[in-house]
Amino acid sequence: MRITIAGGGIGGLATALSLHAAGFDDVVVHEAAQVIRPLGVGINLLPHAVRELTELGLADRLAAIAVPTAELAYYNRYGQAIWSEPRGLGAGYRWPQYSVHRGRLQMLLLDAVRERLGAHAVRTGSRITGLRHASDLLVGADGIHSAVRAALFPGEGAPPWNGLVLWRGTTRAEPFLTGRSMIMAGDGSQKFVAYPIGDGRLVNWIAERPLGDEPLERGNWNRPADPATIVEHFADWKFDWLDVPGIITGAEAAFEYPMVDRDPLPSWTRDDVVLLGDAAHAMYPVGSNGASQAIIDARVLAHSLATTGSAAAYEDIRRPATTALLLANRRQGPEVVMRLAHERAPDGFDDIEQVVPLAERAEIAASYKRMAGFDPVLLNERASWSVR
Secondary structure, eight states, X not given: OOEEEEOOSHHHHHHHHHHHHTTOOOEEEXXXXXXXXXXXXXXXXXXXXXXXXXXXXXXXXHHHHOEEOOEEEEEOTTSOEEEEEEOGGGGTOSSOOEEEEHHHHHHHHHHHHHHHHOGGGEXXXXXXXXXXXXXXXXXXXXXXXXXXXXXXXXXOOSOOEEEEEEEEEEEEOOOOTTTTEXXXXXXXXXXXXXXXXTTTTEEEEEEEEXXXXXXXXXXXXXXXXOHHHHHGGGXXXXXXXXXXXXXXXXXXXXXXXXXXXXXOOSOSEETTEEEOTHHHHOOOSOSSOHHHHHHHHHHHHHHHHHHHSSSHHHHXXXXXXXXXXXXXXXXXXXXXXXXXXXXXXTTOOSOGGGTSOHHHHHHHHHXXXXXXXXXXHHHHHSOOOOXX
8 A cells, every 4th residue: 555644743754653563665754844843842742642652662762852741730820739640650651751842753753754664755845735646545644734634625714713822932940840740820711831841951831821813823833922022921920839930031932823723524534535633633732632642643543554454443433532632622621620720719729629629620630531542541451553
């Protein structure tokens, strides 16, 4: 089977590696950019995605560029603790959770594709603009502005915007809390996220709030922003354990991204075309799931093609699961605990148990893990997607 992949991002490269591992050797990735560069800032890889990369033989390479997340903790806008939980190996998973620079992960995958499939397997400066291709299968992994998706569903229009804007950046700073903590602080509409990447002293951060004006570009992660204009919205967010305005102003560069996603589709496959990753199910960056879900897509697609000869099983498994996750992220996913705490105690609290009881907080976290496919027991016991 000859397979063409549109898009050389994380999803497209993970697909090429997964197909090769499943016995498909005639695979070519077409990337529109002339040169693939390590762009972006930090992302998280949850244990279910780390499992897939481990089974692709990339565990050591990944560990060398990533920080293993020790805990996830939620706070209100005053820095008061709402909920925290261990992550990765500390939570009973057989695989870590990692925080990693998106560009470094992409280059790791790119190097592995070229090593295993050959230098010819990735063609840069080669844009797939529609459904025509000289292969047995076209995989549309070309992102939120997918040309393949647009050809399958013409007239869909721009990604819908929810009125929020994200600013993202990285700052050299001293470690906070455990030194491997991922924190989210906010009130349900305004939020600050921080976690270490790289050598652990580079803090990846995300600042989020409503934006009054229509965004200039939807779905562009690399639009520059001035940290000085961001920090004014978080000027009083100084906690005992983290100086939020100091983190923002210390950034060498920041980027603006309107909070957009894509509506669920009625199907991902048509004849000899299939969608994957953001092209299939772009979702809000809630719950740290975007890249992880694309990697899982890649593995399930390869397994489906190798065991059944078609992508039907892939869509049967992945489309309902990601549709539920996409809709849950529109409802704030596990981050809803910050909104609940703010609605019930807008001026802060003395005892979180009187505001959002432990049983409620625990069930919010657990139900999201089940929905997103990384409940520790279910993940540890699930059969592998490896074919050979």
